[in-house]
Amino acid sequence: MARGREFSALPSFAVEKQQWPGVGVTLALSESAVELRTTAGSLRMDNATGRWVLRDARARVVFEAAACGFEGPRPRLALVLRDGESIHGLGEMTGPLDRRGLVREFWNIDVLGHASCLHSGLRSSYVSIPFALNLHRGRAAGLFWDNPARQVWDMGHASPDRWSLRADSGEMDLYLFTGPRVPEIVERFTELTGRTPLPPRWALGYHQCRFGYTSRAEVERVAAEMRRRRFPCDALWLDIDHMDGHRVFTFGKRFPRPREMLAKLRRAGFRVVAIANPGVKNDPKFAVLRRGRALDAFVKDAGGRRDFVGKVWPGRSRFPDFLDVRVRRWWAREQAKFMRAGLDGIWCDMNEPALFDTPGKTLPGDCVHRPAEKTTATHAAVHNLYGQAMAAAAREGALLAKPRERPFVLTRAGYAGIQRHAAVWTGDNSSTWEHLAASVPALLNLGLSGVAFCGTDVGGFLDSPTPELFARWMQLGALMPFFRNHSNKDSRPQEPWEFGPEVERICRDAIRLRYRLRPYLEQCFTEAHERGWPVMRPLLFHFQDDAVAAACNDQFLLGAHLLVAPVLAPGVASRSVYLPRGRWRDVWSWRAFRGGRHILAPAPLDRVPLFVREGAGKSVAIRKLRV
Numbered sequence: 001m002a003r004g005r006e007f008s009a010l011p012s013f014a015v016e017k018q019q020w021p022g023v024g025v026t027l028a029l030s031e032s033a034v035e036l037r038t039t040a041g042s043l044r045m046d047n048a049t050g051r052w053v054l055r056d057a058r059a060r061v062v063f064e065a066a067a068c069g070f071e072g073p074r075p076r077l078a079l080v081l082r083d084g085e086s087i088h089g090l091g092e093m094t095g096p097l098d099r100r101g102l103v104r105e106f107w108n109i110d111v112l113g114h115a116s117c118l119h120s121g122l123r124s125s126y127v128s129i130p131f132a133l134n135l136h137r138g139r140a141a142g143l144f145w146d147n148p149a150r151q152v153w154d155m156g157h158a159s160p161d162r163w164s165l166r167a168d169s170g171e172m173d174l175y176l177f178t179g180p181r182v183p184e185i186v187e188r189f190t191e192l193t194g195r196t197p198l199p200p201r202w203a204l205g206y207h208q209c210r211f212g213y214t215s216r217a218e219v220e221r222v223a224a225e226m227r228r229r230r231f232p233c234d235a236l237w238l239d240i241d242h243m244d245g246h247r248v249f250t251f252g253k254r255f256p257r258p259r260e261m262l263a264k265l266r267r268a269g270f271r272v273v274a275i276a277n278p279g280v281k282n283d284p285k286f287a288v289l290r291r292g293r294a295l296d297a298f299v300k301d302a303g304g305r306r307d308f309v310g311k312v313w314p315g316r317s318r319f320p321d322f323l324d325v326r327v328r329r330w331w332a333r334e335q336a337k338f339m340r341a342g343l344d345g346i347w348c349d350m351n352e353p354a355l356f357d358t359p360g361k362t363l364p365g366d367c368v369h370r371p372a373e374k375t376t377a378t379h380a381a382v383h384n385l386y387g388q389a390m391a392a393a394a395r396e397g398a399l400l401a402k403p404r405e406r407p408f409v410l411t412r413a414g415y416a417g418i419q420r421h422a423a424v425w426t427g428d429n430s431s432t433w434e435h436l437a438a439s440v441p442a443l444l445n446l447g448l449s450g451v452a453f454c455g456t457d458v459g460g461f462l463d464s465p466t467p468e469l470f471a472r473w474m475q476l477g478a479l480m481p482f483f484r485n486h487s488n489k490d491s492r493p494q495e496p497w498e499f500g501p502e503v504e505r506i507c508r509d510a511i512r513l514r515y516r517l518r519p520y521l522e523q524c525f526t527e528a529h530e531r532g533w534p535v536m537r538p539l540l541f542h543f544q545d546d547a548v549a550a551a552c553n554d555q556f557l558l559g560a561h562l563l564v565a566p567v568l569a570p571g572v573a574s575r576s577v578y579l580p581r582g583r584w585r586d587v588w589s590w591r592a593f594r595g596g597r598h599i600l601a602p603a604p605l606d607r608v609p610l611f612v613r614e615g616a617g618k619s620v621a622i623r624k625l626r627v
């Protein structure tokens with residue numbers, strides 16, 4: 001729905017599948033209403049008020065809009081919420097799995113620029129995916145509003161039975177999913193927005209990172225220690241300290257002879273991923289800046305004539321207009337040149353984009369982009385696309401550098417469809433039990449939103465974990481889709497041997513468990529690639545008719561067969577576990593349990609409660625887990 005007579009020329013950066021087979025539609029027009037019917041259901045809209053009702057094939061109400069239209073330039077929609085209806089998905093979120101009663105603002109931010117930490121009341125985050133999966137009496141439905149401007153969704157907060165959705169500008173591009181099965185909806189949403197490509201095998205392993213590996217010698221020390229202590233580890237990461245004065249795609253003096261360093265690490269079995277920030281240092285002698293300017297590649301100031309210049313890590317910087325396909329191609333070439341030194345992946349950070357010195361800590365809303373030929377858009381209208389478009393360029397660059405290998409890109413910011421381009425990590429968390437526990441619903445909602453390849457900073461980024469917290473985080477991390485230990489400059493060292501011999505052994509066992517599970521994980525990623533199903537699934541994914549399962553925030557399914565009940569609090573020696581219907585086996589004791597009830601599972605510090613579902617026996621990978 002558009003406000004004027006024409007639709008905007010802004011292409012969708014979310015939708016991948018543009019061509020769909022035709023469906024037979026019956027159109028009934030009367031004075032007061034329009035009704036569309038297909039074999040899947042019907043939509044009836046009232047001409048005067050814009051109210052509409054979507055019904056499924058059996059005429060059951062799926063969504064009911066009490067209001068729909070424009071308030072000045074702002075599209076808005078008000079949906080009726082029913083008793084017991086829950087709302088999930090919504091991309092990257094803090095707080096519980098069910099979003100009912102809360103407000104979500106879709107506006108990508110560098111959280112630390114706006115709040116002192118990630119907390120459960122945060123309205124915005126680094127990634128915005130305006131997609132919801134609703135569950136009501138065991139029946140699910142989905143809604144996706146493709147609009148990359150700021151959106152605010154009040155989901156029964158101001159008024160308990162109203163779900164009000166507003167955007168600052170743009171159109172009402174709604175996709176409605178009649179369900180009623182959860183897997184179907186996620187499958188369909190990812191058919192529309194694309195699916196996670198198969199990652200390289202090494203990317204499913206253990207990753208070691210830190211903001212604070214400041215020299216080649218330090219990286220090599222960590223590598224040597226990893227091998228000496230016999231930790232399986234596939235990748236080491238370079239944070240911003242490898243750069244020359246924070247100039248993107250460079251190595252500074254503290255990382256001499258990078259080719260030699262990378263070749264040596266590779267021989268020791270490590271892949272290396274380096275960070276890339278969008279801001280290009282405004283240094284007239286810097287070759288990347290010069291080539292970018294020659295191409296007229298940067299986002300423009302209000303008015304559209306001069307390049308916008310703003311402050312971030314490199315100091316005053318210009319910002320590539322990734323929405324422009326020419327700029328993505330150029331960036332891909334620059335990145336490929338850098339990667340040819342021997343890098344295996346790229347980590348896109350600060351791509352909300354985050355700025356240090358502007359009022360909103362991002363590009364001003366009146367900056368100008370060029371999302372298609374002869375089409376301009378203000379930054380405010382396309383803000384949530386910036387990180388996504390950068391990630392797309394990064395994937396293209398990785399493919400250019402190594403055309404025969406599966407690319408690996410990690411991104412902090414993104415929009416609906418980000419899974420086509422990159423894995424997502426949830427940004428700057430803290431080393432607290434609350435943030436460990438928050439990892440679970442955050443990753444589950446990301447998974448429901450199409451992002452199968454995701455993880456949180458293991459051990460926590462800010463502050464320092466206790467040995468116990470670190471051990472529990474490694475145990476959870478080993479069962480998350482993306483498994484990377486990362487910490488901040490002023491945190492205590494966080495390599496897995498830094499917490500004494502007991503925790504070192506527990507961490508090694510947790511990592512080894514992941515490597516034993518790798519064949520199974522690969523099957524899960526194949527499912528993500530082929531059907532869009534999450535790797536880490538909420539219980540409601542397979543047990544949507546079970547209200548206890550649907551409300552579960554602190555357990556998850558890894559693929560269809562494994563149930564994980566991580567320990568998320570200190571001092572725990574056993575925990576309550578809900579087993580949904582069916583028969584389950586405790587992976588450690590091989591005891592069998594009948595589901596549909598809670599049990600108490602032993603959970604000493606060296607063990608994470610893990611259950612395999614009966615019928616999974618055919619899966620060799622799982623049978624091997626038996627200890």
Ligand code: MIG
Pocket residue numbers: 210211239240275349350412427428461486487
């Ligand atoms: O302004 O590159 O979330 O993972 O270590 C902070 C330094 C920039 C934020 C990322 C974090 C990374 C850090 N970066």
